[in-house]
Amino acid sequence: MRKRNTRKPLNTSDKKAVFEAIVKGKGRGSRDVNNLLNSAGKRPYPSFMLGSKAKVPRESYYGWKLVPEIRSALGKAMPGKHIPGSVIKEALYKRSAAEYEKEWTTSPKERWKKAPKVRIYPQKGVQTTKQRMAQWAKDITKNINFANSKNAELISPELKRKIAKNGQATLVDLGTGAGKTVIPIIERLNTNQRKKISITLIDVSVKDLKTAKQLLTEIGVPSQNVKALKVNFGGVEKSRAIKNLTGKADIVTAGASLHHLSKSETIFRQVNNMLKQDGSFKFWDWSHPAWRAGTLKIAPKNARVSINGRAYSYKGEIMRAERGTAFVSQEIPKGRGSFKARSEISQVREMLSTWVSLLNFPQAERTRFNKWFDRRIKSGKPINFESYLQKLEKTAPSKPAQIEIMEGHKLYKLYERALRGSGLAPNATRFYSESNLLAHYEVKKK
Ligand SMILES: C[S@@+](CC[C@H](N)C(=O)[O-])C[C@H]1O[C@@H](n2cnc3c(N)ncnc32)[C@H](O)[C@@H]1O
Numbered sequence: 001m002r003k004r005n006t007r008k009p010l011n012t013s014d015k016k017a018v019f020e021a022i023v024k025g026k027g028r029g030s031r032d033v034n035n036l037l038n039s040a041g042k043r044p045y046p047s048f049m050l051g052s053k054a055k056v057p058r059e060s061y062y063g064w065k066l067v068p069e070i071r072s073a074l075g076k077a078m079p080g081k082h083i084p085g086s087v088i089k090e091a092l093y094k095r096s097a098a099e100y101e102k103e104w105t106t107s108p109k110e111r112w113k114k115a116p117k118v119r120i121y122p123q124k125g126v127q128t129t130k131q132r133m134a135q136w137a138k139d140i141t142k143n144i145n146f147a148n149s150k151n152a153e154l155i156s157p158e159l160k161r162k163i164a165k166n167g168q169a170t171l172v173d174l175g176t177g178a179g180k181t182v183i184p185i186i187e188r189l190n191t192n193q194r195k196k197i198s199i200t201l202i203d204v205s206v207k208d209l210k211t212a213k214q215l216l217t218e219i220g221v222p223s224q225n226v227k228a229l230k231v232n233f234g235g236v237e238k239s240r241a242i243k244n245l246t247g248k249a250d251i252v253t254a255g256a257s258l259h260h261l262s263k264s265e266t267i268f269r270q271v272n273n274m275l276k277q278d279g280s281f282k283f284w285d286w287s288h289p290a291w292r293a294g295t296l297k298i299a300p301k302n303a304r305v306s307i308n309g310r311a312y313s314y315k316g317e318i319m320r321a322e323r324g325t326a327f328v329s330q331e332i333p334k335g336r337g338s339f340k341a342r343s344e345i346s347q348v349r350e351m352l353s354t355w356v357s358l359l360n361f362p363q364a365e366r367t368r369f370n371k372w373f374d375r376r377i378k379s380g381k382p383i384n385f386e387s388y389l390q391k392l393e394k395t396a397p398s399k400p401a402q403i404e405i406m407e408g409h410k411l412y413k414l415y416e417r418a419l420r421g422s423g424l425a426p427n428a429t430r431f432y433s434e435s436n437l438l439a440h441y442e443v444k445k446k
Pocket residue numbers: 100101104144148174175176177178179180181202203204205208231232233234254255256257260
């Protein structure tokens with residue numbers, strides 16, 4: 001006979017204690033919770049994604065696997081109480097939102113100092129921390145600049161049309177940073193058009209916003225037309241500044257900033273509110289299934305893999321992934337508009353080998369990784385990137401260095417689903433042949 005659950009539900013003060021312990025690291029059970037989350041945090045990438053650095057999306061957040069341990073740690077402090085997983089997860093979201101803010105409001109230099117130590121293979125000619133940072137920035141910048149310029153190509157003609165029709169246009173940029181998404185858009189306007197544009201820049205980091213505003217005024221946008229708002233995406237629903245934008249935006253844009261959110265629907269709903277009728281939302285982000293879980297398994301040919309990779313269906317049967325693993329599909333998505341995504345396997349290969357480079361291992365290591373990956377796929381063996389990196393770090397002649405790596409990129413299907421869930425229907429998702437990791441979304445408000 002099944003044992004009856006005799007544990008009592010949480011009352012308000014217990015719930016508050018769970019939040020105090022997880023979000024603030026204070027009070028009953030907090031020491032054990034912190035130990036759990038921090039021990040995950042101290043390990044180099046990709047375990048660094050766990051715990052308080054929970055900036056990976058909910059759907060692929062393999063930090064969820066800590067929920068049972070957190071529950072038992074808190075259970076000791078609250079004997080006889082049942083702590084639902086949903087309460088623990090909600091508190092983990094809150095903790096991660098606070099972490100975003102902390103991370104993005106510190107300067108890159110401080111972020112670098114705080115980053116965990118990872119043993120890396122020094123690259124010839126790239127020895128000092130400064131040089132390594134420059135190298136890393138170069139690799140990332142190439143992709144970001146490419147995506148931002150494509151984004152600007154799509155937005156600027158529409159802005160010009162609106163200015164011609166209405167005498168002015170309003171643009172909102174989410175996660176502006178130092179302005180790499182918004183500036184290429186404005187640079188495509190002529191001097192006169194630049195004077196007729198109103199821009200709202202939104203970011204959690206004020207320091208970068210100041211830079212972006214200054215750069216925009218330098219290229220001819222009147223200073224009174226540029227508003228810089230400090231808003232954390234995590235709190236958009238309650239933000240008065242965001243509410244004030246209701247029905248005001250002709251175009252909303254975002255470049256590489258929305259993957260920092262666990263619940264995309266929240267921000268998409270606000271975008272829907274901000275847009276005028278016939279307004280557009282055009283944004284881009286990284287998209288690939290590589291961070292679904294620590295260990296990736298390839299689903300059989302013709303199997304249909306679920307969006308989060310936790311299961312697949314094949315010949316009428318459903319196969320679920322074990323803990324810590326996820327499936328990757330072999331299917332090549334069908335073309336739709338200019339959408340030309342490659343298979344999930346090749347996206348995972350591209351992303352993981354990019355990280356081998358970003359960790360500053362030499363090109364030869366990247367080639368070796370690709371060969372290893374191909375052999376694993378051919379023999380049907382799982383891909384465990386973390387243990388691959390651990391072996392690489394042990395065998396390679398290495399020097400201690402500091403590097404910060406933690407990302408949680410979302411699959412395009414997740415964004416599309418969240419867009420629909422928020423009342424916005426995506427028109428087309430574009431991938432570019434130059435990089436199948438950069439997905440571009442175009443949405444029109446009807
Ligand atoms: C990778 S940068 C992209 C900046 C710029 N759009 C570009 O393309 O270079 C991501 C930006 O998102 C902002 N960001 C991250 N998390 C955020 C949050 N929770 N709320 C608001 N902004 C956030 C960061 O401060 C950062 O400026």
